[in-house]
Amino acid sequence: MRLNKRRTQLLPMLLDLSTAGLILVVAPQAWAQEGSDNEPALVDEKYSLKADRDALKALRKEIPSARQAENDEKAFMDQMMMDLSKRPAEVRSRFNSILSKKRTQFNKDMTKARQDFTRTQKKERDEFTKEQAEARKSFGRRKATGDERRDFFADLESRRKDFYSAQKEKRDAFEADIQDKRKNFNDYVKSRTDEFNQLHRDYSKRYDESKKALSDQKKQAAEKEKQLQEKLEEEYSTIKSKEPTRLGN
Numbered sequence: 001m002r003l004n005k006r007r008t009q010l011l012p013m014l015l016d017l018s019t020a021g022l023i024l025v026v027a028p029q030a031w032a033q034e035g036s037d038n039e040p041a042l043v044d045e046k047y048s049l050k051a052d053r054d055a056l057k058a059l060r061k062e063i064p065s066a067r068q069a070e071n072d073e074k075a076f077m078d079q080m081m082m083d084l085s086k087r088p089a090e091v092r093s094r095f096n097s098i099l100s101k102k103r104t105q106f107n108k109d110m111t112k113a114r115q116d117f118t119r120t121q122k123k124e125r126d127e128f129t130k131e132q133a134e135a136r137k138s139f140g141r142r143k144a145t146g147d148e149r150r151d152f153f154a155d156l157e158s159r160r161k162d163f164y165s166a167q168k169e170k171r172d173a174f175e176a177d178i179q180d181k182r183k184n185f186n187d188y189v190k191s192r193t194d195e196f197n198q199l200h201r202d203y204s205k206r207y208d209e210s211k212k213a214l215s216d217q218k219k220q221a222a223e224k225e226k227q228l229q230e231k232l233e234e235e236y237s238t239i240k241s242k243e244p245t246r247l248g249n
Helices: 002-016 054-060 065-080 088-140 146-241
Strands: none
Touching: 065 088, 065 146, 088 146
């Protein structure tokens, strides 16, 4: 009972602390969730715009992974819009810079995936070609009838066609998967950019209001200082206008 009560008390603390520090997280084989826990991830977590949650890892075990990712991304946006001392142009520049790094990472990973796939298929082709060459060499040592030769080479050709047909299917499936990942990534970026633009408009308004309030405060402080100085000078003038009091010898 005490443990459950303790967890119940700690969960709100986790949500309140969700805006802790900003980092670029790289977590292979993890997924940035959107929506319910059962929905598939839109992009790999390494491309997700999110805040650092490692300090709260023990408490986060109590929260579903989809809600964790949602909180992380909300914390990222909150962190971007928190410091009103930064000009709106600086905030946008920082967001674009982070987004650019994510895109570079994504493109780099897709390029590597394609290189690895091409390398694997080439190795398979080399091994298949070698097997066929050895089969022809071994068959050539035998005395075979015309029918045997015809059947052997027909079988060899059939296996060659099947092999290259299977390779093409694998290539098509790979390219389709790459296209899906790229579409999901672009959809994710658009979604986050739209969210940022909406929050940025509000940030710009708050920044202008804060800047105006600070300017008004400075004007008020300067006016008070001016009035105080004028009052002091007036009092000093009054004192100067009076006859001095002579002290007896």
